[in-house]
Amino acid sequence: MNSNTNNKLLSLLYVSKAVRPYTMAELDDLLEKSRIKNNAAEITGLLLYLCNERQESSLCRFMQVLEGEPAPVERLYERIKQDTRHYHVTLVRKASIAVRSFGNWSMGFRRLAASEIALAQGYFEPEHWWDNSKHNQQLDIVIDYLRSFYGMHR
Template sequence: MLVRLLYASRASQPLTPEMTESILAKSRAHNNDSGVTGILCFSGDIFMQVLEGGRQPVSDLYSAIIRDKRHHDVVLLDFEEITERRFSGWTMGQVNLAKVNPCTLLKYSEKPCLDPFSVSGKVSLALLEELIATAAIVGR
């Protein structure tokens, strides 16, 4: 059975490009082995991530994320059983919102910034789908 999980969190310390690349590299290697796909979106200290795959691998990964000291304020935004993946092309795609048109962000929230803590999980998923459609995601 496939599931999709969307969560948001805050970084415990300021992110450097090296830290982000390390997180992505480890995610891609682990996710490929466990059949998990998804997207990591970040802006400032906020992360938003979609994980798709089998129920147990996704649950295990989310449990590890909750325990990871690099995050805090981990919030589950959406969880559902799915019939097919939306993010199957990425073992962990990356969106750096510093490079996204602020109008795209404003379309989905009160201000032109990433704030998944103040919108619904469905709104956050719609934003991610638009980012896919506009080719704003890198790192297949």
């Protein structure tokens, strides 16, 4: 990916609720198509699919970080918001960055069970990110977790 020395990169983090549980084959298909498009637009990032062990759709979530030039990232996010595979798309963080956190991945992916989240460094609950009293602390935990995950799997 272009390293972009102009310091005009955008990092965007959102969460959403899955309309239903997805199979690994469906997620693999989504990921393959996303990687092709993201690579062409020089967008990097990480996609996490979080679902409880019983695969209850009410408890399945997507969490994604997108990084790249602002215009392509914004266009992609607008398309993502219209995608019918999920709903309640919530923008958690949008920030200018100088360096990509996930620069080597056209789109990293991992499916996480709820039990894995609880074992993560710090516990975060996507349902409560809009609680302003906890927002910054929760967001720091999430970003640290995503960076840690990326570091272990690149």
